[in-house]
Each structure stands twice: as C-alpha cells, then as structure tokens.
Amino acid sequence: MEILSSAFIYLVAAVIAVPIAQRLGLGSVLGYLIAGVMIGPVLGIVGAEAADLQHFAEFGVVMMLFLVGLELRPAMLWSMRGQLIGLGGLQVLATTGLIAAACMVFGLDWQQSVAIGMILALSSTAIVLQTLGEKGWLGTVGGKSSFAVLLTQDVAVIPMLAIIPLLAVTAHGSGIAHDTGHGGILLDLVPDWAQPVVIIGAIASIVIGGRYLIQPIFRFIAKSHLREIFTAAALLLVVGTALLMNAIGLSPALGTFLAGVVLSDSEYRHELESDIEPFKGLLLGLFFLTVGAGIDFNLFFDQPGTLIGIALGIMAAKSVVLFAIATVVRMCGADRMLFSLGLAQAGEFAFVLFGMAYGVGVLPSELAQKMTLAVALTMFLTPVAFIIHERFLAPRLVNTGTREADKIEAPGDIVVAGIGRFGQIITRLLGTNGYNVVVLDHDPELIERLGRVGFRAYFGDATRPDLLHTTGIANAKLFVAAIDGRDNLTELVTHVAKHYPNVRILARALDRHHVYELENAGAHCVQRETFESALNLGRDALVELGLSPARADRKKTAFRKHDFETLEKLRTRWNEHGVDKGYIDTLRAQNETLFEIMRDERGEPEEAPDPQAQQH
Template identity: 45%
Template sequence: MEDSFLFQAIIYLGAAIICVPIAKKLGMGSVLGYLIAGILIGPYVLEFVGEEGEDIMHFAEFGVVMMLFLIGLELEPAKLWQMRAMITRVGLSQVLITSGLLFAAMVLLGLDWKVSLAISLSLSLSSTAIVLQSLKEKNLLNSSAGKNSFAVLLMQDIAVIPILAVLPLLAVASPTGGDGHHESFISQVPGWLQTLLVIGAVGLVVLLGRYAIVPLLRLISRTRLRELFVACALLIVVGIAFLMEAVGLSPALGTFLAGVILANSEFKHELESDLEPFKGLLLGLFFIAVGASINFGLIFDQALLVISIMLGIMLVKTLVLFGIGKTNKMGLDQNLIFSISLNQVGEFSFVTYSFASQLQILDQNTTEMMMAVTALSMTLTPLLILANDKLLLPRFGTLEKTEREADALEEKNPVIIAGFSHYGSTVGRFLRANGIHATILDHDSDRVDLLRRMGFKVYYGDATRADLLESAGAHEAKILISAIDNPETNLLLVETVHKHFPHLELMVRAKHRGDAYELMEMDVPHIYREHLDSSVRMGKDVLTKLGFRAHTVHRLAQNFIKYDEAGLQELVKYKDNQQEYISMVRRNIEMQEDLLASELNRKFSLNDHAWDSDQIKEGLKNAEGKS
C-alpha cells in the first residue's frame, strides 16, 4: 500500500499543501516550505519516503527541465547578444573567480587536481530554481539585484556546456575509482570521443529546434486542438531530455538550448502558457525531493566536516558575489540580496557530480558528500534570504522599490497612450490641448506619482498585459500610441495588440533605425523615430539662419523626411546582410542628396514668401525693384 503511486502522490501533495502555506504565512517563502515538507516526509523523520525518494528526484527534475526550457524561450538570441556585457562582466566573473578560488583551496588541501577541478566547477553553479523563485515571490526580478542574479544564472546555465565537455577529458587516467553505477552510453567510449559526443548532442538539439520542431508545431497547430498542442509541447521537452540523458548529459541543458532556439518562433507564447502549470507543480515536487533526499545519516556521522565544507563554500561564493556587486556599483541593499541569494550550490551540480562519478573522476564517498553539502546549502539559502530580509536590510540602505499592483482603470477613451515619459507626455499634452482625451498607462511607479502631482491622470500598469489593455478600453478605443522607453517592451506590446486587439491602429515610437526595422517586420504601419523630426528641425533652423528662404527650407525638410522614410522601407530588406546594407545605405544617401539638390535648384515663385522673415522679404522687394 505504502509503495503505491497513489499513496506516494497523496504524501507529496499533502505535505506541500500543509507546509507551504505555513511557510508563506511565516514569511519564509514557498521554496523553504517545499524543502521542509521533503525533510518531514523523508527517511529520517516520518519515513513516508525511503529509497524511492531517489526515483521521485529523477521525476521531479522535470520541473527544472521545464523551467530551463521556459527560460530559454524568454531569451531570444538577439536578447542574449544585448545582454552579453552583463553576462560576461557579472556572470563569467562569478564562475571563473569562484571555481578558481575553490580549485586552489582544494589543491592546497591535498586533493588531486582533476578531482578538485571537477568539484570546483560544480560548486561554482547556483540554484536557478531557488533563486528565481525567491526573487519572483519578492517581486525583485526587475531590481538591480534581480537583473544581475539573472545574468549570473544565465552564464552558469551556459557554462554547463563546457563543463560537461571538459569532464570526460579529466577521466583519462584519473586516479580515483568509481562504482560503475548509472553508466550511460557515453561512459563506454574514450574521453576524447565523449567530448565530441557532448558537442554533437548540443549541435543536434540546435538543428532539431530550427528545422524539425517548428515545422512539427505548425503541423499540430493546424488541427486547432489545444490538448494536442499541449501534448506536443510536452513531447518536445521530454524527447529532448531523453536524448540528452541517453548520452549522459543534463536534460535541463538540452531543453534550455531548445528554448533559446524556439524563442524566435511564432509559438513562443503558446508554449509558455501551456507548460507553465506543469513547471510550477514539478518544481515544487523537485524541492520536496531535494529535502527528502538529504542524507542526514552522513551529515550526522560527519557533521563537523559537512557543515564546515558547506559554510566554507557559501562564504567564498558570498564574498566573490559581493565583490562583483561592489565592482558593478550595486547599492548595499541590492548587493546583499545578490550575494546571499546566489551563495548556494545549484541543482545542476547533482548532474555534474553524477557525470563525474560515471567517469570515475569522483569516488562514491566523495560524490555522496558533495551531494549532501549541495542539498544542505540549497535548504539553508531560503533561511539566509529570510534573515537578510528581517535583520540586515532594515539596517543597511533602502530596498529598491518593488512592483505594485496595477491601478483600477476608470475611463474609456478613443486613444490609449502606453508610456508617459518625455516622449509620451509631449504627445499627450498636445492631444489634451486640442480637446482629445487619452487613457494613459505607465509602468514606472515613481513617474506615475510625479505626473499625478502635476495634474495628469495616469494609471500605473504594464501595458503589455492583454487584461490591462482590455480594462483600459482597448476594445472600444481607436488608436494606441506606444511611447514606451524600452524597445523590447514596445515589441511585446505590438505583439499583444496584434493578437488581442487587431482593430487598434498602432502608432509606435522607435528610438532609432534598428527599432524601426524590427517594428516594420511586425507590420507596424505608423513608426515614429524619436530623433528624426527634432534633428531635421534643427537643420531647418540652421538653413534659415544662413539666409535660406523659410518656405524653401520647409520644402527641403519635408522632402528629406519623405526620402528618408522611403529609404527605410528599402533598407529593411538588407538589414541582416551587413555588406549589402552598407552598400545600399551609401546608394540611398547619394540618391537623397541628388534629389534634395534638384529640389533646391527649383525656381520657386518669388511671391511664395509668406513664411520668410522681414529681412528676406525686404531683400526680395529690392531685387524686384532693381529688375
């Protein structure tokens, strides 16, 4: 009875339902609640879960697998490229410095260098599941601590690829012996071939994502059966996980890569919404399984050693992270959140330990010791975060403002303005001066409060949310003006409007040509580059002050904008080919200058001088009198 699946399901779900609300009520967060639930039902307390806990752990790891897949979906290659500076500056520094210090310490303590390298690389990783969940619950993902933490976690996820590729090379003539358990296909081939297989498996996932999965999703979507699409999404995740596991690699790594590849597909948001419920449930199960799998027997037998290793590792990681945060000029409060949130050892380390054990780099005792240290550090982290919130942050600095609830919308207008900074507020004031009322949305709480004090009726909220736009009267409105500062948010808003409110006429701000190109590819008809008009207006003033006739200057300016917009429509076709793009830009500039020169040489009527200054008018009269 106790071994039945239904009984185990009742135990796990019941433990979660009891422990997590209590933990949340006490301000400890859901992650710690799940971990405590696992400890309670584990073999060292209530003994509801015994040896089968390891099997549950394998199943629960699909929560991490799905989480990494969804993270990958959020990371379009272009976005990764935009984040490269932060990922390199913060993330790569953390991985290299942490693993370097731990490697040096272990070698000095007498461990073999290969064992030291395998362990130090594993210990440099942090728990994506715990950190993101904790930051999300506290609405800190958009704070500087949240953004830098995400960069570190992203770099660590990427770093798993070279770590798994390097480990087989360490297996050659490794002095330690393994027990031979958990062997996979990859463990039966030479080390150099294992490295090639790792690289090949990663390449295969990339190819599948690009050339097989998207066509499959298109085929399934034509059936218009949501449950079939959900099944297909699960098949993709499980299939890639199986492929990676078959060659002895991390399933989560494979699905993360697949997510990145699919981030540019039209199915991105559909996949996210379909898999999100599974991710949440399985992540909770994963945390319970981590708690249940903690080897308290080993911890009690070697308590001083285990705790010393764990605290030493966490101290090193905390100091490294704090130093990186200081170097990157993070405030003290944000730096504390950043360094304490990431100081544990992560779930990917379970994978690298197992892989290193298969390769006979680590012996069984070392593997079990490191797994116990890792699980214990993951359990301790939520407590440290809680202590930081309650004890340290109130004393040091002011915590960055977190997200607040969206305002209740009370009006419906023909125009909606999303984003009310300098650009949007100028448009809004112009419309209001001409008797046009607009519903104004902005996602910066400080700006909303300031604008309200100035007399503007501005609502706080994320305009990319379809439900908020609906509350703002998007179904009845005629025009939506997107004046948001962030180009990525603008693109997301356009996507939301196209999907849910296709009748709305979109007028979108673009910061520069690059933004304009992306908007053009999304079929946005009305794009307004924010510096174009002001730059041309300055040029007009220069020409006027140099003696050009006002109406001539006006004609030249209007034609310049017309030719520039026409050139934009042509250049967007070549934006991905740098050589052709440069060639076309040069050709467009020459053509534009020729057209404007011919425009300037036209003989406008001398009577067409209504816009001219008095000085120019007087000069024209004198010229006419002399003739």
C-alpha cells in the same frame, strides 16, 4: 497499489509543506526539501523507492533547461552581453577557481576540486528570484545584477554537463567509474573517427530541425484545435531531443536547452511554455522531495560541525567573490550587500551535478553525499541571510560605498519618495505647475538619466529618518510615497504619519489590500498603481470591439464608480491579519451586481459589431 500509496504520500507532503514554506518566505524549493526530510529521514514513511523516483524526476531538470532556452532569445542575450560576460562570467570563473583551490588545499585531487568548484559556483535561481520579487528588489541595481548572474549561471550549466564527464577518473573506490546512464548507442555503431561527425550531425539536426521543420509541424497540429495533442507534441519534442542526445552520449539537458534557444523566436513559444511548465513544476517538485527524503541525517549527526562548517565556508567564499565584483563595478553599499548575500548559497542544479559527478566516477559516494547535504544547508540558511540584510544591514548601508547621499540644496513644499514610473508622472505634473518638489531615490543610474532631461532628483534612501528630515518635510504641505517594496512603503508612511502629523500623505498602493494597509498606517489619499491605466485601456478595448466611444466612456465610468463602492464595502471585511469570512461573499455579490450595471438601459447587452467590418 504500492505506487499509488507512494504517490499519495509525496503529494500530501508537498501540498502541506510547500504553501506553508511560501507563506513563511522560505520559497517552494525549501518547502519541497523540508517535506522530503519529514517523510524520509524524520518519519521514515518513504525509503528505498526515493532513489528510483529521483532518476525519473531528474527529467524535470531537462524540462527546466528547455524552458530556460525558450526564454533566452538571441537578441536579448546580445543586449545583456556586457553583464552576462562581465558580472556573470567573472562570478562563475572566480568562484570556481577559489573553491577549487580551497579543495586542493584540503587534499582533493584537481579533477575533484574543479568539479566541486564549478558546481558550487551556481546559485539557486528559484529561491533568489522569488525573494527578490516578493521584496520588490528586482528593480534595484543589486537585483538587476543578481538576475544577470543567475542567467549566466543557467547558461553555464550546459558546458558543466559536458565538462564533468571529461573529469572522470578511475582512481576512486574500486577504480571503476560508475555507469552514468548515458549510453551513446549511436557512437557504438560507428568507428572512432566518425564519432565527432555523428555528434555534430545530431546537434545540427536539432538546430536545423527546430528552425525549419518543427514550426511547420506545430502549425499543422495547432490547426486541429486539440490542446491535448499540442501538449503531447511538446512533450514529444522534449523527450525526443533528450533521447537523441542520450544516444550520442551527451547530456539530454544540453539538447533540450539548445532546442529551447532555437525555438525562442517561434510563434509557438508561449504555447510551448504553458504546456511544459506544469510537467516541469511537478517533476522538479518530486525531484526536490526525493532529494530531501534521501538526505543522510546519520551522516549529519555524525559530523554536524564539519557539514555546517562546509556550508558556511561555501557561503563565505561566494560572498567574498561577489563582494569583490560588486566593488569593482561600483555598486553602492546596500546593493553590494544584497548582491553578495543573495547569491551566496549553492543552487538546485548542484543536486543533479553532484549526482552526475558521482555517477561518472569524479567524486566518491561519501564526498558527494557530504557536498549534497552542505548544499541543502546553504539553501536553508539563505532566508536567514535575506532577513539579516533587510532588517540590519540595508538600513545602515544603503548610502555607504562609492556614493554618499546628496546634500539637499533647499527644502521643498512637496517631498516625493521614489521616482520610478509612478513618481515621475507625479513629479512632472506638480513641477510644471510651479510647485517646489524635492525628490529622493536610491537608484543612481535613474537619477543620472533624469538629470539629463532636466529633472532634479537627489540620491538617498527616503526610509532613513535623518535624510528624510533634511528634505524639509517638517514644513512641507504634501508627502508622496512611491518607493518600491510593499513593506518598505507601509513602514515609510507609518513613520511620516507619526513624526510629521501636519503633512498630508499621498501613497501608491500595489492592490486593494495595500490600500487598507496604507490608510491604517496614516495615508490620507491612496491610489492603486495600475487601476486607472488598466481602466483606460479597457475602455479602448471596448471601442476596438465595436462599442461607440460615448458608450465605452459610460461603461468605464460605471465600472470605476462600482469598483470604488466595492472598495468601501470590503473595507469593513479587512483587518491587518487578513479578511473575515464575509469577504468572499461580499466580493461575489459585488461581481454579480457589476454584470447588471454593465448592461444597457434596456437590460440587454449591446451586440458588438465585427471590428473588421467596422474598419471597412
């Protein structure tokens, strides 16, 4: 019952804290950490069992490395080799060197300095990717570059797991290295000269087995059509690989990562991901909960200035390195600042690696605890850094740097803000019909590529009032808002509606609720970005399933008409604060009506013939 009670406490903390943290834009990792802090140091509900649970939950990190490996197909890695080696590799090496040098200045030996430098070179994949996605920044130069660096860091964890034990020394504390928990049982059974052969053989067995043995086994299991057995086989693969690597004294995460890369081109890659993901998510969540619960706040209150100084020093050092790299590759002002601030925190792998560094004797307990707490502080400060960038720095820096905003040669009758996939189609349609279109976008690479094929676009940030005014918008007939970022798009429409009331505003919406937001902001015509294309593909799907083209067209038209009716009915159920109580009831009623509309005039669904038979 004690285990159930502890599990109940951890689950309650996670269920309450993580959704709140997500809504506040803090991310799930910080939500777990905050929940752990609340049930541990603050309320004292959990205590000694947190350390034992953390050893169990560390298997979530092993699963994370397996999933990272599944995503890293060799062809993709090869296509990104320039960014991975140039941006990512340079960031890891330069940050490691700078932080290691700083540690040696403060009196640490070189083994400790190198270990700390390597660990702090990593950033938080979970926090950064989630924030970039939510803000619509993944498509920017800074966002793409951040993704490449994070990918390199994920790969760099693997050699770090192998290097840290090699840095182990016996000069800390009692002079005896701590037990790492990695036994190397197989190595104990063979002489020293044969140990490299055993290690190479074990790694080769993972590579060869993953390519020639595992796939036939999964194919055989899949034919049973028992999902739980396939899930069990996926877990067996991860656990078995981890045990094999543990038996030869290497990191379990190294083996599972290698197995993931080998299986990345497998036909069962997606099934493996979907089966492992829930276990990984739960175990990682439990891991971060235990990290939060195990934070020594007595240490923080004893030395608050020192720990905050370490956290700020980490972020400052990483920002300096990232800013220098961004300058070398000629990022513009806003992208450079996003790249520098976004990756300035330490990452979630630091909790694991600092624990490992203490376990093998590289770092003493007190130093490992201080660095772990400093890592948590950098993660807590990251949302603040993103807010500073978005609210204060980006609006001023978006056009500073190596390239100034282009000078608008002549005002246009139509102004298009944003020339991504959506904006390009609009621009082509209007331009080929003889209209004078002025296009603004802040992606220099995209503008250059479009210029090669005859499209004229100007580099600049459409959210800058002064630059927007130079497009001739005051006398324009239409303004088309198609920039990235939900909030940025709404704010841009609000600005144009307020300052240029005579201009008709057309806007791209991300979803139904965004339609209402943009209409309230002043847009005269709003279109959802994926609705029509998805509807057309749905019509094609009906034809492929055997319906006649004419009937598929009728169903498509009926669906479109019903969806716009639903859009109108739900409009009264929505406000800027969300939806009212009747929203779900109205939506459910509309869905039931849709089923009836999709039936033919006799009230019975058409029986779709076999597509294969139709082909013959």
